Amino acid sequence: MKTNPFPRMHVSLYVSDIKSTVDFYTSFFGVEPIKVKKDYAKFVLERPSLIISFVENKDRVHQNFGHLGFQVETEEELSIKLWQAKVKNLVTKEETGTNCCYARQDKFWVSDPDGVHWEVYYFHEDAQFNDPHYKSTEASVCCNQADKIKANLGELTKEKYCY
Secondary structure, three states: OOOOOOOOEEEEEEEOOHHHHHHHHHHHHOOOOOEEEOOEEEEEEOOOOEEEEEEEOHHHOOOOOOOEEEEEOOHHHHHHHHHHHHHOOOEEEEEEEEEEOOEEEEEEEEEOOOOOEEEEEEEEEEOOOOOHHHOOOOHHHHHHHHHHHHHHHOOOOHHHHOO
């Protein structure tokens, strides 16, 4: 019998405002925090197994953090999660059939009050390349790539392609 050596993942993030953070994550996760103090909040998710806590400390909030995400198991589950996030006005971007991390994925993004990006995605299959906008860390380069793609395909918009 195999057992998971790490039965639950824990993440702790610094935030600038605990109240707005609790409001956002209560909406995004769909559960109430199990603990809230004047400068701290903690959520426990069963699926996926995750403990995530937030510590209010404006001086330690950094924007150079990549992103966090959840992989769903079916396209239907992604559609449901997307609809739920849209109803709550949380969605900042949608991507369909994108090649990210050398994998073809459908996904959507939300951002918390401090700009931490969360991706919710469905994995279709491995891919041999990344879409060009994932190769740059500078938004202006991303947008330049998006403009080129838009010109070539005539259908993608800067807003859809640049994060």
